[in-house]
Amino acid sequence: MNCRECTEHLYEFLDRELTPQVEQEIRQHLADCPPCGEHFDFEKLFLDFLRARCRAHGAPAELKLRILRELFDE
Amino acid sequence: MGHGMASTPTPPPTPTPAADADKRASFEREALVHLDSLYRVALRLTGNPAEADDLVQETMLKAYRAWHQFEQGTNAKGWLLTILRHAFINEYRRRTRHPETVDLDAIEPFSVFEELQDDDPQGTFFDRIVDDEVLRAIDALPEQFRETVVLSDVEGLSYEEIARVLEVPVGTVKSRLFRARRMLQAKLYDYAVGMGYIKGSST
DSSP states (O other): OOHHHHHHTHHHHHTTOSOHHHHHHHHHHHHHOHHHHHHHHHHHHHHHHHHHHHSSOOOOHHHHHHHHHHHHOO | OOSSBOSSOOOOOOOOHHHHHHHHHHHHHHTGGGHHHHHHHHHHHHSOHHHHHHHHHHHHHHHHHTGGGBOTTSOHHHHHHHHHHHHIIIIITTTSOOOOOOOGGGOOOOOHHHHTTTTOTTOGGGGGOOHHHHHHHHHTSOHHHHHHHIIIIITOOOHHHHHHHHTSOHHHHHHHHHHHHHHHHHHHHHHHHHTTSSOOTTO
């Protein structure tokens, strides 16, 4: 696998959407190619950062009560 | 079609106290546990906490009424998100944001990683960007990119699940995700440069 092919699979790899075989080929390329390795590390950091920043908030407690009341007439 | 929907509509089971208790228990166990996810998605779609509340409440009500059509053991989160999105399109989008038409070719896949080579190749500037700024950047994305990135990066759905909720091919999910993430990176990069967290190579 060359750098271009590897980069084409960047997000599918990070999103765990590839077959084990292609995933293994990418791991091998990343181990052999530090620039691609750094690029993938950066993108993984970005996705982890997005997730962490956006998952901090959930539904307000009043909303849950409102829904329970409406559904089950509590 | 859709998540776990039976192909032919099943009539609701005859209500008895025992059946009601079962229905309630399974709904709480499998549907209400996704309340936080539904709320986060609703908030990003409507851009407004009061409307997000109403949209989620309506979704839960519709889901509860249709609960007998949900196939136990299939993906309840995807099923609920499909209901939420339909409700949003039918009732909220008209009054709130308008669906933008997006010229895909106009979006340059700007690579922040390449910009950062000399300055911050490890991306440590991300640590200094707070929640609100990230949410603002997501909210500024065109709707089709916003919903795709939220379902993937915030709610962790697979490409296949996202494709089913949004009713688009998996290839479309992939290309939207690629562009949405690049747009977000570019916005957050510009923000970080503006705040002086990083120098910025073009200025």
